Amino acid sequence: MSEFNVVGKREPMLDAWEKATGKAKYTDDLSLPGMLFGKILRSPLPHAKILKVDLTEALKVPGVKDAISGRDIPKRKYGIVPKAKDEYALAIEKVRYIGDEVAAVVATSPEAAEEAISRIKVEYEELPAVFDPLEAMKPGAPIIHEEVPDNVSATIRKEFGNVAKAFKDSDFIFEDHFETQPVNHCPMEPQAALAMVDHFGKVTLWSSTQIPFFLRRNLATTLDLPESKVRIIKPKVGGGFGQKIDLYAKDFCAAFFAMRTGRPVKFVYDREEVFTCTRQRHPMYIYLKTGVKKDGTILAQQFRVIADGGAYNSTAPLMITLACFFIMLPYRIENLLFEGYHVYTNKPVGGAMRGHGIPQVRFAVETQLDIIAEKIGIDPLELRLKNAFQAGEPHPAKLLVQSCGFSETLKKAAEAIGWREKRGKLPFGRGVGLAGASFPSGVSNMSHISSGAIVKIERDGSVTLLTGAADIGQGAETVISQIVAEELGVRIEDIRITAADTEITPLDPGTFGSGVTLRAGNAARMAARAAKEKLLEAIAEKMEVSPGELEMKNRRIFLRENPDRGFSFEEAIKIYQYSDRPMPIIGRGSYFPPAKEPTTLLHEDGNFSPAYSFMTQAAEVEVDPKTGRVRVLKMVTAHDCGKAINPMLVEGQLEGSVVGGMGQALYENIIMEKGQVLNPNFLDYGIPTAMEIPSIESIEVETNDPEGPFGAKESGEGTQLSPAPAIVNAIYDAIGVRFKTLPVTPDKVLEALEKRER
Amino acid sequence: MRLPKFEYIEPKSLKEAVKNLSADPSGTYLLAGGTDLLVNMKFGVITPARIIHLKSIPKLSYIIEEKEAIRIGVLTSLRDLYTSPLIQEKFSILSHAAREVGAYAHQVMGTVGGNLCQGNRCRFYNQSPFWRSVRPPCFKAGGEICHVIKKPRECHSTYCGDLAPALIAMGARVKVLGPQGERIFPLKRLYSFNGKKPLSLRKGEIIKEVIVPQSSGKGVYLKWRWRGSIEFPIVSLALYIEKEDNKISLARVVFSGVGEGPVEASGIEKMLIGKTLDDSIIDSLSREVPQTVSPMRTSIYSPAYKRKMAGILLREGLDRLKWIN
Incomplete structure (x- = not known):
């Protein structure tokens, strides 16, 4: 691929200055x-x-x-x-x-x-009220919504392959029970x-x-x-983070x-x-049974997942479906049985949150993989590499994975955390662990899921971009501007963006499911290309060449074979105008993720996303055996995000997401007593502060996805799937105690250490 | 949540403040840094008719060293306290304690006097009106019942300050100004151990300064909380000892977060006297601690956990002081 001018650059967020100086206007400022x-x-x-x-x-x-x-x-x-x-x-x-x-x-x-x-x-x-989903599922439990007499408002039961046979063929069977806690997004x-x-x-x-x-x-x-x-x-x-x-x-x-x-x-x-x-991440009970061969090949997995939904559905059916399908990546699992239940309780409501139903189940799988590795005597890294999914492989649920850097993220994360030198070799109280994950880059086919964009080239050489994409702090407006600037060969400061106004900007599904860069980015790129074609046509006519011979770069339009022959962007616009073509130069783009056999998964299998990202998190922790305090010393996050349009923003996404995952692993918990939240404030709800944040190394594994704009895929949401298991696996390496319930707070560590001593 | 309406007074002198306060002691509250009071007012658990803003009074922020003692003005900010080279060098237990309070913003706004008078806390009390509407008002918030022990007309709210344990361990006294003039008394007597009215100040009295005696001993302040900032102590320990011929001649062991006031573990103190700190003494004393404190379920942490951590803190504190003569 040719050299890029704007894409791939560490551009500061367009509104960074405004926000840092307190001038940015949020809703409450209006x-x-x-x-x-x-x-x-x-x-x-x-x-x-x-x-x-x-x-x-x-x-x-x-x-x-x-x-x-x-x-x-x-x-x-x-x-x-x-x-x-x-x-x-x-x-x-x-x-x-x-x-x-x-x-x-x-x-x-x-x-x-x-x-x-x-x-x-x-x-x-x-x-009468009910606060535990297991209680709520029992006959005779209080009915929370009359139309759902058993309180189970969404279920999924999916079998791929032949699970019973695969368990029979397994050399080892592992059965474990995991629990995760409710956490809040805390925007x-x-x-x-x-x-x-x-x-x-x-x-x-x-x-x-x-x-x-x-x-x-x-x-x-x-x-x-x-x-x-x-x-x-x-x-x-x-x-937002889904909230x-x-x-x-x-x-x-x-x-x-x-x-x-x-x-x-x-x-x-x-x-x-x-x-x-508002919403919180669903607490879950997860029963997980896995069958493996002696050599570590995973033959089958069986899940029974009970999600505590609280009083209302929000995304219930989608959440439980995602939990099922996305547990089938990043590992090759031919035989899988997944039973999931979303259960009403008289408690705060569960909803989408960074990873949407997957982090909880991923915690179970990745923790159990380490249990398996220990039992059969194989390095946890090797076990993961052995079962790692590869691009182009047929997927049992018909997901189409066109690019996949998972194995590379495993190797790179392991190397960066010092796996070979440290795993099992550090003194008591210190340990390393890792965990993998995969996530969709947007959703292929649901109602109302296409993105539109309009690009106008103005008379003074500036560019107006209208996009429906919703920047909620992640930097979508910056990234989409970079894409348009690159396509038009102008500078990012030439772009003026108007976004997320339903009366002015084209339709966009918004920020969820990690699809903004891919979806809105592609739409904006199409719009830029359409505007560019109109301009090139006028210049080609003037230069008596064909538009295909022209290139637009560095604010110039020139002959590719003879770059000295050409015009500045401003001159070109003038030429366009004097050729009696209509102004302004408007390009439109609409992007609908193409997918072979696309599906929402709610009714049938098929391809869910235009692209999938892959990642590995690795952690090094220190446990103080006197107090039970766990400190994360270092997190490595190796992420296949396709092409990073803006590496600095990708790093920001990865780091923020890792810290959120660390919060779930060690600090955060919505504590409830008879349906009342006991800690609805930042004093008692332990969101990690700057004091807790470890050194974070972000490794971007670039794979250039064929579908993403300039090869870009998801980043930041999938990252939150596996910090918790990586940390919990590192704690095991440090002190030999396996935690299957989150969060791993100092009191629990202390108690476990005392129990082991006895 | 908004502040309720109140009358606001900016006195020019402490004397004027005392006069204002004496006029209606139950309806009048003193404001210094506001980091505790304003939150409670927004929660509607304190609804003053009037507020006296002490920061309008000049010359109440100082740290003066004298031969026998240092004197700390009541409005000295926590940040000024822990950045003072004098405090850092000679009274490091104090600078540690001040640095442990809340987060940076609290340390800049918060004052020594305000921290000493910080309200007792309880999971049923320090909550919004909506939160509290789930059950009848508690005794401290004007109701009849204590939800912690489910008994009428009692309050077991917990003292959670950081400075008081350290200052009590140092043998500090407070000078207060009241309608009858000044009086000086040991800081530990400031605390009444009555959860509903935790301070023993008389009608119209305001703390003017804290007097900390020069000392020859060593102390540590250990605060246990899960994050490195913001939180109140789950439990904290101020430990101060003086030694003669490597034997302990004076010991003060004061906990925060485990009772209605700063809790001095006098049993442990007595056991320390005359001892040389070695591993077996440290071990046996640390095992005593959980039985000597009796926290209640006033926060999200269990009393059993607080007791256990109190013992672990004493072990850690004694370990640190073991080698210091």
Whole structure:
């Protein structure tokens, strides 16, 4: 491939300066004249019928302009997965967890709104509640949603190959039980929404969202309006990690109150609401049985996975499906039986979170691989290399893997952590471990999943780019600008980008499933190419050559065979204009991930993603046997991200993701007592701070995927699949204790060490 | 969560502040760094009618060395305390303790006096109005019942400060100004061990300074928490010993996070006197500790775990002081 000018460069994020100096405008920084402030009243009971909501006293508080309960809203359910809609914006007949939305008010000040919700009188009839999914699955357990009498709201049962026979053919069978804890995404920016309604009744909503176009659809549905009457604008968003793909009561309430009062309305969640009333990573019980040959070949795996979904579905069917299919990479597993259950409980709601159902199951698999390696006397690295999937191999679930650097990531991560010198050879208390993973780069074929882009070459030589892609802090706008700049042979500072406004920018599914760079990047590149072709046609005519002989680079258009013959970008635009061609020069692109046998997996097997990324995490840890404290000294993350459009942003993604995985392994846990979150704050919820962060080495294994723009694939989300098992495997190497329940906190380590001593 | 409305007073002198405070002691709160008070006000567990902002009073931030003692002004920031070369050199236990408080922002805003008067904490108390709405208000928040032990009219909220254990171990005294003038008393007597009203200050009294005697001994402050920043101690230990002929002549062992005030383990202190620190003494004393403290379930950590860690901290502390004469 030829040398790139902008792609592959460590360009600072376009809005880095703005953010670092505090000038960037997030939803809560926006303000409109006459704006009202909203507040939501939440259920103090885990499960209860709502008998009566009396808003009278709330409406008497000075400054209060309106108040509603569930009975005042259109009876339209929403949910991010269409077939799993089970939630109203405000609870109508009953509440299902502590924090469920019951009523809402708007007032001229936040103080008045707070005062008002304290005056709302709600009569409940308390119902028996259930807090553990295993209990909730038993006959006779309290029913949380009437239409799901067994509380199992999503299931998957898939068999590939012949599992019973494969177990029979195995030399060794391993059976283990794992448990993972709920963790929160902890975006720095809490969820917020600001709405206004114009004279024609059109609602404009500024929202901290990852998916503006989906939000438009969901909001229109719940408001009972046509989509054309709803406009979503995404301002700066301070992180999402999956937590901002759902519609929340704040979105609905801001819009609904704006419609009722005619005034702009803002809702901002406080941190406790983010912890309790948005989404979290599903806690899971995982039973895993694996059969292997003496030489380490994995013959079969059988899973029984029970996910604690909390009170509502959110992404339930998709989550449990992903957990199934993505456990079939990065290793060759011909025979697999997966039974997964998403179970309602009277607790905070599970949703998509970096890795979406996979990290929990991956923790089980990777921990058990080390158990297997020890038992059959083979190095854990060798065991993984032996079973590593390779590009082009047929996949039992028909995933089409066109590029795969998994083996290389294993080798590179092992080398960087010092595997050969350290594994099993460090003094007591020090150890190394590793774990592998794979993740899709976007989703091939679901409704509403194509990306569009428009590129305009302006008269002064600048370029305007319209994309629907939602930059939520990961740097999507920077990366897509780099792609367009490269295609047009201009500088990144020549690009002006307008993004994520459903009324101005073309359709885009938004930021989820790690597809933005590939999907929106390809669309933008197509649009740039289309604009470029128009310009080249005019220049070719002028130079009396064919457009194919021309090249556009370094802000010049020239003959490839004779680079001295050509024009500057500005001259070329002038030539275009004087040739009586219409201005501006507009190129359009729409990209729909092509896939042979594409599928959502929800109904049948097939190819899920246009490309798959592969990665290995390796950890070195130090365990203090006196206190049980585990310190991660070093993390290595080797990631096959195809071509890194911006290596600095890829590193940022990898490092942030590794730290999140470390949080799940060692520090973070939503602690609950009878459905109440005991630690809904950063004081007691132990998200790792700068003090805990280890030295991180990011190794990018570039594979140049044929489908990705300039060969790019996913980075950052899949990275969070395997830091936890890598760390847990390193802890075993350090102290000889195997943990199958997360997080591995100092008290557990201490207890395990004491038990071993006895 | 927003601050409730209150009257705000900026006195020009400590005397004026005392006068304001005396007028309505139950409705008036003192504000220094605000790192504790403002959070509790936003949570609605403290709702002052009026606030006296002490930082408007000049000359209350100082560290002065005298022959017998050093005097630390009540408004000295925690950061000023631990960056002081004098404190670092002669009172390293104090600089360690101050550096362990919260995170950097707390250390810059937080003051010595504010830290000593930091409110007791409890998992049922330091929560938002929504969180607390799940059960009836607790005794400390104006209700009738203690949810920790499920008994009426008791409060077992826990003292979680970092400075007080270190200062008590150093034998510090406090000078307070009240309507009747100044009085000086040992810092440990500042703590009433009543969870609902943890300080023994009389009506209208304000701490003016802390007096730490010059010392010949050595001390350590060990704070146990899972992260290297932000958190209050799960349990912490201030340990101070003086030796004569390699035998311990004075010992102070003070824990934070295990009781309604800073808990002095006087049994352990007595056992240390006259001993030479060797591994068997350290081992036997450390094993005693879990029985000598009785924390309650006031945080997300279990009492059993706190007791265990208290013993581990004493072992670590004594190990560190073993070789120091």
